[in-house]
Amino acid sequence: MDEEPLADFAERHDARIGRLRAVPVVAGRAPRAAHVSPAEPRVVERWNGHVWEMHAVVPDLAAAKALLYPVPCTPPPAEGPASPPLAKGPGRHREPRVPPTAT
DSSP: OOOOOHHHHHHHHHHTTTOEEEEEOOSSSOOOOTTTOTTSOEEEEEEOSSSEEEEEEESSHHHHHHHHSOOOOOOOOOOSOSSOOOOSSOTTTSOOOOOOOOO
């Protein structure tokens, strides 16, 4: 049969649990695309495996994006020389020097 094994389905299904999405708060209308009204408040919902449940309410699209896509903390780069200076000469990555032709 061409059916997926139950273990594979359960793993794929459980991978989605905890996913967040932002939905515009609209009265009497269907939700629209996020870029249409960036100043409207948003409800951030979390997928629990069966239904989307409310997680947070944010004032606008920028706040929703900050909650959905947090900036990863990276350590500052180490101070010091970034790379040694290039030495003089043609080098393998440079064009070879062609001697001038005599006329």
